[in-house]
Amino acid sequence: MAMSPALSRPSAPPRWQDYVQLLKPRVMSLVIFTAITGLVCADSSVNPILGAIAIFCIAVGAGASASFNMWYDADIDAKMRRTRARPVPSGKVQGSDALALGGVLSMFSVMLLGMTTNWLAAGLLAFTIFFYAVVYTMWLKRSTPQNIVIGGLAGALPPVIGWAAAAGSVPLNAWLLCAIIFMWTPPHFWALSLYTSEDYEKAGVPMMPVTAGAASTRKQILIYSLLFVPLCIVPVFTHLGGLTYLAVAGLGGLVFLVLAWRVFKSRAGEAAGERNDDGLYDVKGGSKDARNLFAFSILYLTLLFATLLAEHALGLPPVGVL
Amino acid sequence: MSEPTPDPTVEARARRGRNIALALGLVLFVVLVFVVTVVRMGGNVGLRPL
Numbered sequence: 001m002a003m004s005p006a007l008s009r010p011s012a013p014p015r016w017q018d019y020v021q022l023l024k025p026r027v028m029s030l031v032i033f034t035a036i037t038g039l040v041c042a043d044s045s046v047n048p049i050l051g052a053i054a055i056f057c058i059a060v061g062a063g064a065s066a067s068f069n070m071w072y073d074a075d076i077d078a079k080m081r082r083t084r085a086r087p088v089p090s091g092k093v094q095g096s097d098a099l100a101l102g103g104v105l106s107m108f109s110v111m112l113l114g115m116t117t118n119w120l121a122a123g124l125l126a127f128t129i130f131f132y133a134v135v136y137t138m139w140l141k142r143s144t145p146q147n148i149v150i151g152g153l154a155g156a157l158p159p160v161i162g163w164a165a166a167a168g169s170v171p172l173n174a175w176l177l178c179a180i181i182f183m184w185t186p187p188h189f190w191a192l193s194l195y196t197s198e199d200y201e202k203a204g205v206p207m208m209p210v211t212a213g214a215a216s217t218r219k220q221i222l223i224y225s226l227l228f229v230p231l232c233i234v235p236v237f238t239h240l241g242g243l244t245y246l247a248v249a250g251l252g253g254l255v256f257l258v259l260a261w262r263v264f265k266s267r268a269g270e271a272a273g274e275r276n277d278d279g280l281y282d283v284k285g286g287s288k289d290a291r292n293l294f295a296f297s298i299l300y301l302t303l304l305f306a307t308l309l310a311e312h313a314l315g316l317p318p319v320g321v322l
Numbered sequence: 323m324s325e326p327t328p329d330p331t332v333e334a335r336a337r338r339g340r341n342i343a344l345a346l347g348l349v350l351f352v353v354l355v356f357v358v359t360v361v362r363m364g365g366n367v368g369l370r371p372l
Contacts, residue, residue: 012332012336013332013333013336013337014336014340015336015339015340016339016340016342016343019340019343047361049357049361050358050361050362053354053357053358056354108351112354112355112358115355115358115362116358116362
């Protein structure tokens with residue numbers, strides 16, 4: 001990877017907090033949440049100490065893949081407003097340090113997870129790190145507008161790893177949790193990219209609005225939403241979700257579809273400069289509909305997993321239609 | 323153009339912070355391996371045929 005001298009030379013001595021930032025703590029917190037859901041939904045009598053260490057290993061593995069991503073993507077991160085303050089492009093940490101941290105934490109997390117729980121979970125964690133760092137970051141991200149569709153698998157696997165850590169196997173319901181996150185990713189990220197596409201274009205990342213245009217992206221958001229919402233109801237039929245889950249998935253799904261329809265009918269992503277500098281949610285004009293879907297998608301997924309987590313933690317019965 | 327020289331005090335403070343974080347990380351690793359070993363062995367140690 002070609003790296004400019006400005007990216008490889010630190011401007012100030014790195015602090016330990018800069019290394020923590022390499023692990024993308026906010027993404028890590030989502031991984032922890034979905035992995036805990038998988039672990040609890042397995043309904044296995046896993047030792048709580050080993051369960052906690054397993055979740056810790058999954059979080060560290062996610063941090064390791066983030067560190068690889070920070071190393072490899074430093075050149076394009078430097079060109080985008082959202083990412084230019086990251087430790088490597090800002091010169092706080094050398095790229096080689098980010099690469100070394102990713103390597104060390106990968107080995108540590110996979111080996112410790114294998115010793116703590118089982119090697120199926122450890123193998124899945126190793127595959128997830130590989131998929132995010134190599135398949136998504138090094139290959140898909142710069143080469144195809146389907147990057148976040150296929151790459152979304154890396155973000156969808158933590159509940160499967162959590163399930164495997166608890167039960168030693170990965171049944172259909174574990175993959176159902178994976179499928180829900182996988183199908184959620186395209187409408188979620190494309191809604192965001194509709195009003196951040198200028199950044200992606202500047203960095204040469206072929207996100208869908210850059211390559212196919214805003215109208216095509218809005219149509220695909222609607223199509224994926226029409227597939228995603230019914231999928232969220234499926235756990236009710238597989239003894240995974242209960243009545244509370246059905247209510248949350250059904251009502252939230254209706255709101256999701258209404259917001260996706262509004263994005264489809266809007267002109268989001270067609271005018272330049274609709275995003276202000278104050279963060280991901282500060283937009284104007286037609287992009288407000290895209291912003292609303294992006295924000296609600298996070299809430300909806302959180303509610304779905306929180307409901308499943310609560311139902312299984314409290315021992316509430318699934319609907320069990322089948 | 324010459325490189326800006328880092329402030330020695332800032333440099334030392336940053337290095338000290340990194341060293342402490344690394345030490346804590348190593349201690350955490352040792353504790354985790356110890357705890358995992360003890361929990362996984364559990365009562366099996368006492369059940370060994372002597």
